[in-house]
Amino acid sequence: MNESSEGPTALATSILCTIDIVLVGTLNSGNVGSAARAMANMGLSSLILVSPRCKIDAQSYAMATHGEGILRSARIFSSLRGALADAVYVFGTTARSRRWRDSIDPRELGGRAAQHARGGRVAIVFGPEDMGLSNEELELCNEVVSIPTAEGASSLNVSHAVLLVCYELFMACGKQEHTDTAHPDPAPVSMVEAMYDHMRESLLEIGFLNPQNPDYTLGMIRRMLTRTGLSVPEVRMLRGLFRQLVWYIRKKSS
Secondary structure, eight states: OOOOSOOOOHHHHHHHTTEEEEEESOOOHHHHHHHHHHHHHTTOOEEEEESOSSOOOHHHHHHOTTOHHHHHTOEEESOHHHHTTTEEEEEEEOSSOOTTSOEEOHHHHHHHHHHHTTSSEEEEEEOOTTTOOOHHHHTTOSEEEOOOOOTTOOOOOHHHHHHHHHHHHHHHHTTOTTOOOSSSSBOOHHHHHHHHHHHHHHHHHTTOSOTTSHHHHHHHHHHHHHSSOOBHHHHHHHHHHHHHHHHHHHHHHO
16 A cells, blocks of 8 residues: 555644553563564554563564664563553453453544553553453453454454554544643552552551452452552552551551
């Protein structure tokens, strides 16, 4: 196909630069290269690999037309939580129906990600080719994204999924000239996850969570609180609330 002579605006480019494409447990090195090519086509540049089961090799570079620089600068992490530490909003992709999570489509993702990316880094997470993202990995995500497909053919190659999402991001970021930042002073994932660690400890101590399966109820709380993203002051307030709650319970028990 002929390449368009029109590139993204300066604002769109600056927004796209704050969006990370995160590939978890990728099996095929060619898919890593194809994902980098899709990113380059749509103006994205930040690629993160989490516990990849392949290396960036000659096959990756062969598939990464225009995306070689993205491969060279790709960052590798051993855990998804570590990879998302700096993000203020996270979208996780899935092909499977998750009855406990509502999902949005890539077009909705594009608009929401473009808004949140004006307040900090945004991550779009893709699972491995064989299994997709686990429920535990999706718990780290503010929203779940599912790409509509024809019945009986729901499985997409991960690089194709990356291309579809990147296209929607490219289009949405070009429409942000007069849109305000979605959330003031958004809290990064590292701060939010520390809050949930604190919350788990506090709710276990006061007997609110079932110690045999604390993450069931905590997961419901997580999804309620993170649906629209949390700000730094909100996270600090919630941690203060649980700190005071535990202090009070201990005082009454002494």
